[in-house]
Structures are given as C-alpha cells and as structure tokens.
Amino acid sequence: MSVWSVPGYTESRELGSGAGGRVVLAVHDTTGVPVAVKYLGERLRGDAAFVREFRAEARVLGALDSPYVVRLYEYVEAPHGAAIVMELIDGIALRSLLAREGATGPEAALVVLKGSLLGLAAAHGAGVVHRDYKPENVLVSADGTSRLVDFGIAAGRGTTPGVAGTPAYMAPEQWHGEPASPAADVYAATVTFYECLTGRKPYTGENFAELALQHIGAPVPEDDTPEAVRPLIRRGLAKTPEDRPQNAAAFVAELDEIAGAAYGPGWEERGRRRLAALAALLPLLFPSAGGSGAGTTAVATTSLGAGPGEWPTPGLRRVLAGIVAAVVAALVAVAARAGTDAGGRAAEAVATTSALPGVPDTPAPGPEGSVGPAPSPPAATPSPSPSGSPAPGPSGSPTTSAPPMTAGPTTWPATEPSMEPSPEPTTSTSAPASVRSVSVTSFRQTGTRTGAASVDVATDGTGPVTIVVSWYTGDTKGQPGAPDGSQTFERSGATRYTFPLTHTFQGQGCYWGVQASTDPGAANGTSTRQLLTRRGCPVA
Structure with missing residues (x-):
C-alpha cells in the first residue's frame, strides 16, 4: 500500500525524519502556498496514546498566535495516518548552527534567547508549558530571527504529566515529576543561552543519574560566560523555580534591561546580523535550498530508540518514569547526606x-x-x-x-x-x-x-x-x-x-x-x- 498523504497538498521532498514521525515540504494545491506537513510515524499511529499526544500538539499550535511560534494551518486524521499541516519556516535548527559554527557571541545569543522567549511567552499566556525547549526546537531564519517549534510534549500549566523532556535541558523540578510550570521553560531556555555563549552545555553526564545530580545540586557554571550577562545565567539556572523569573515574559523584561545596559541600544540589530551571517554559512540546510534538510524542521522529539540526551517515547516514558523518580530520590538523599543538596474579569x-x-x-x-x-x-x-x-x-x-x-x-x-x-x-x-x-x-x-x-x-x-x-x-x-x-x-x-x-x-x-x-x-x-x-x- 502506498504511503498516505494529506488530501489537497502536493509533496515535493522530505525535510526531516525520525522514529516518531517525518516532516515533508508540500504545496497547498488551491493556493500554491508552501507548507510543512508533519506526519505521525507509521509504527505509532495504532497507539492511542501517541495519537492523543499528536492531536494535542496540533491543538496547542492552533491556540497560539505569535510571530515567534510556527503556525498551525490544519490537523487531519484518517484511517491511514495523521498529519499536522503548519507554516513552513525557511530556517535552520539552532542545533545545526551550534554544531557547525560553535558559540554565537553574546549579542547573537541574546537575540536567540529573546526571540524564542517571546514564543514561550505566547504559550505561557495561553496556559501551556512547552517542556522541551532546546536548540533542536529553535529555528533561525535567514534574517537572523528565531522561532519556537515542536510542542509535542507540551502540557497545561499546573498539570502533572510525569517525568518528560530532554535531560540536558530539564529543570530540577522536572526530574522530580513536579507540576509543569513556565519557570521550567525559563530554565531550559537559559541552558540553551549558555550553550550559545560557550558552545557547550552547562552540565554534562554519561547517564541520566549524573545529569540529574548536576541539574539538581551542582553550582551554576557562570564563570565561562561574559560578566555582563551572568545575572541572566544565575537567575535562569536557579535551582528552585521561585528564584527564577516566573514566566518567559518576565525573563524578556530582565533580558532587555541587562542587554541594553551592557551592549547599548543597537545590540539587537547587531545580534540579528551576526545570526544571519552564521546561518548564511549553511545554505544547503535551508528548506528552500532543495537539498537534504534533516533537522531544519521539527519532527517528533520523543522518538523511539532515543540516543544520549533524548527522552524516550510516551509509552516507554511511562515505564521509566518510576525508575527515574526513584533514582532521583536516591541521588537527592545521597546529596543531602553529603551536604551538597541545594535546597472582576473582562472575559x-x-x-x-x-x-x-x-x-x-x-x-x-x-x-x-x-x-x-x-x-x-x-x-x-x-x-x-x-x-x-x-x-x-x-x-x-x-x-x-x-x-x-x-x-x-x-x-x-x-x-x-x-x-x-x-x-x-x-x-x-x-x-x-x-x-x-x-x-x-x-x-x-x-x-x-x-x-x-x-x-x-x-x-x-x-x-x-x-x-x-x-x-x-x-x-x-x-x-x-x-x-x-x-x-x-x-x-x-x-x-x-x-x-x-x-x-x-x-x-x-x-x-x-x-x-x-x-x-x-x-x-x-x-x-x-x-x-x-x-x-x-x-x-x-
């Protein structure tokens, strides 16, 4: 049987793929508008839990209206498949840019942080927590602007969906499976900001246990970052949610004040030009280039057979959640004994x-x-x-x-x-x-x-x-x-x-x-x- 495709669209090529799904470049037949179509993986469409999460992702996108978040056009579900039809972003993943070019410099890093924080602010304003902010889910356009994508494991604020995320970017409370909160997104955004500044992650580990211990109790590694932006690093990577900005909008306000004082009124324009120049060094990764675009458009982040630094799929997450919680609890107990544990409406x-x-x-x-x-x-x-x-x-x-x-x-x-x-x-x-x-x-x-x-x-x-x-x-x-x-x-x-x-x-x-x-x-x-x-x- 031939592979199912969304009626009303003509596909041209694949932009990215993984065990969780694939994204293809297509054109809407009636209007000629280019779009990105994200298909649920064939092995997953028979799993009701995966279909529910895929459907929920489409609903989240449909509820958001922001130039900093990829837009939903429609969601289609048929006996032979399910697909999210969304805005095509002609950009490259921040992960690709960092992997090939290294640190971006402070002004460009601030631009990446601000753009994607504004996308998070739209989600937080709608009561949604992204839960998987990372360089793979930030797209940098040719003009140096950034956009937030992939709400595959997003959850409602205050809900308790369990332990989920990408370990290298998970806030301490995420490791405990605490209710989803915007402050956890702020933490992940700051980890990415640190990576843009230094070219490496703030915490590394060979396994989940090492990463958990470092995120929960290790000091904030600010010494390798420019002194002018260290207040943002300290605030965003604070161990307790109460010590961080409570949502992305609040963090943007702090960012603007610190960046303006440190780099002057032209920092944002210079940062965009720097990002645009870095992106221009990777022309073949843009969807418009016609070449292989793997990684330039978001696919399902919760993929089967996850490699190092990736969290497993929903079914496997349910199996591992209890194990991870037990490991984290044991680590916290050990750390505590060692003295290292950081403790009238209009509508x-x-x-x-x-x-x-x-x-x-x-x-x-x-x-x-x-x-x-x-x-x-x-x-x-x-x-x-x-x-x-x-x-x-x-x-x-x-x-x-x-x-x-x-x-x-x-x-x-x-x-x-x-x-x-x-x-x-x-x-x-x-x-x-x-x-x-x-x-x-x-x-x-x-x-x-x-x-x-x-x-x-x-x-x-x-x-x-x-x-x-x-x-x-x-x-x-x-x-x-x-x-x-x-x-x-x-x-x-x-x-x-x-x-x-x-x-x-x-x-x-x-x-x-x-x-x-x-x-x-x-x-x-x-x-x-x-x-x-x-x-x-x-x-x-």
Whole structure:
C-alpha cells in the first residue's frame, strides 16, 4: 500500500525524519502556498496514546498566535495516518548552527534567547508549558530571527504529566515529576543561552543519574560566560523555580534591561546580523535550498530508540518514569547526606463541550486593557520564489501567506490555506461519513473586535462532510444573540479535522458566541461557546 498523504497538498521532498514521525515540504494545491506537513510515524499511529499526544500538539499550535511560534494551518486524521499541516519556516535548527559554527557571541545569543522567549511567552499566556525547549526546537531564519517549534510534549500549566523532556535541558523540578510550570521553560531556555555563549552545555553526564545530580545540586557554571550577562545565567539556572523569573515574559523584561545596559541600544540589530551571517554559512540546510534538510524542521522529539540526551517515547516514558523518580530520590538523599543538596474579569468563557484530553482549554482573556488591538492583517504576499522558499514578508522574514478568504464579516487569516473541498485520498475509497462529534475546543478574544476559535470534527467515514461555523453577538449570557456572519466549507478524505478560525465582530453585544454544526449532523448535535468581552455587561 502506498504511503498516505494529506488530501489537497502536493509533496515535493522530505525535510526531516525520525522514529516518531517525518516532516515533508508540500504545496497547498488551491493556493500554491508552501507548507510543512508533519506526519505521525507509521509504527505509532495504532497507539492511542501517541495519537492523543499528536492531536494535542496540533491543538496547542492552533491556540497560539505569535510571530515567534510556527503556525498551525490544519490537523487531519484518517484511517491511514495523521498529519499536522503548519507554516513552513525557511530556517535552520539552532542545533545545526551550534554544531557547525560553535558559540554565537553574546549579542547573537541574546537575540536567540529573546526571540524564542517571546514564543514561550505566547504559550505561557495561553496556559501551556512547552517542556522541551532546546536548540533542536529553535529555528533561525535567514534574517537572523528565531522561532519556537515542536510542542509535542507540551502540557497545561499546573498539570502533572510525569517525568518528560530532554535531560540536558530539564529543570530540577522536572526530574522530580513536579507540576509543569513556565519557570521550567525559563530554565531550559537559559541552558540553551549558555550553550550559545560557550558552545557547550552547562552540565554534562554519561547517564541520566549524573545529569540529574548536576541539574539538581551542582553550582551554576557562570564563570565561562561574559560578566555582563551572568545575572541572566544565575537567575535562569536557579535551582528552585521561585528564584527564577516566573514566566518567559518576565525573563524578556530582565533580558532587555541587562542587554541594553551592557551592549547599548543597537545590540539587537547587531545580534540579528551576526545570526544571519552564521546561518548564511549553511545554505544547503535551508528548506528552500532543495537539498537534504534533516533537522531544519521539527519532527517528533520523543522518538523511539532515543540516543544520549533524548527522552524516550510516551509509552516507554511511562515505564521509566518510576525508575527515574526513584533514582532521583536516591541521588537527592545521597546529596543531602553529603551536604551538597541545594535546597472582576473582562472575559469569561462559557463552554458547552469538553476539551480534547491532555490539553487544557485556552484561558479567557485577561482584564480590559490587557487585550491588545486586533492584529494587523499581513500584506499581500508574492508567489513563492523559484527556489521553493516562501517570499519575504514586510519585515524580511519568510512568510507563507495565502490569499485571504472572506464570507460576510468573517475573514480567514491570510496565512490560512483555503478551506476549499479537498480531493479524495489516493490510498482508499471514501466511505459515507457519519459524524461522531463536532466541538469548539477553544474560543478567545484577540482584540477589541476580533476573536479566535478552534473547531474539531470527528467522523466514522472519509466521505464528504459540510461544516458550518456561525458567529453571534448579544447581551444575554447563555443565549446566542444576533447572527454576526458564518462560514461554510467542505472536508473529505479523513476521519478527523481540526483547524483554527478568526472572526471580526460587527455587532456591539457584550457577549460573543460561536457555534459549529455539520451535515450530516453530529451525534452531539452542535457545539457552542460564548465569551464575555468587556466590563459593565450583565454576567447572569
């Protein structure tokens, strides 16, 4: 049987692969937009736990809207496979750059840290902890900007998903299996920052036990770093989460202050130029180069047969979690005996459906004033360049913008591939669709007039299904209110579809609502969410 591919896309070549999955370069047939398609490994698609984690990764990406995080276009799940279709980043992995060029210099290291911290800040703001920040998951573009990728083992803040991560970058509390927290991401980002400064990791070990002991109790190795940035190293690598910046946004504020004082107002531009120059030395690693791009785009980080410094797959993690916890407990006890152990809202979500397992609902927006203005739509983007790389956007960074789609007041993001009907898959004949469920899995306010939602549809067949998404505004909690536009589109060729939506509201109601329905009708009927958007509105 031929290998399954996502309907509606034409693939050109593989960008990277591993036991957990592979990433291919493809083009959306309707719009011509280049994309990266991440496939779940064939050996894993029969494991329900792997499929759930893969699905959860897509949902996390769909909930994030940041220029520093790779964007989700859609998630497709079929009897023969599952795939995440995402923005193509024409860049190289920071790991490749460090392996070939060594230390980047302090200003470039600060730029890498700031860019990826801003990506983490978007995740932390949505209640998500990445848990696997490392150079492999930071992409450096040709203009020197950096982007965060691969949310394969992300977890909700405060959840206890167990021991997971890449050992060389795991915070002390991660080794204990404590609840996921943004401070652990700050720690991993600082480890990567240290590696950019020195060309090596702060702690090394021949096995998990040695790494655990060093991360938990060894002194912070700041002496080999420039004195001007040592406060960042000390803060970010503090042994207890309370002594670190509590989230990425707080760390960015400290970084800006320290970098500006140490290197002057032009440090960021000089750092970007330095990164761009280093990346230019590795032209064949860019997806647009047409050569082998292994490692330039994120694949599953939790791969089978993990080598040194990599954590095992979810199934094996469950087996090893207890062993690791016992080893860490013993190490801490030994270290202690040796004296070395370091000791009134503006928005309210009202959901009528439950979220997918494994990832929390996207939190409602914060107090009025914390919701920024609606994001400006991207400028029209020329066709992809002959090399296959996305054409530069307004800032010079690669973009993958498709022509915007509109229907009434609803506007699809310019970076969203068209929701036109997908062609039938080539590997099987479509069966009549029976819709098991339709869910609005998240709904949040993104600006004074704009909102974003994520819709998930599960079917028992691969035949065509019509999805209707309707938007409403009103002044009464629990009632839809007045219609504010709708979007209707077709899907076929798979058994699960997940995609993000955006909408600009025209009505003046205090409550915004979104409803998703299908034809054939779903077993659960419809799914509706409502959002209270500003102060002074009735809440009961």
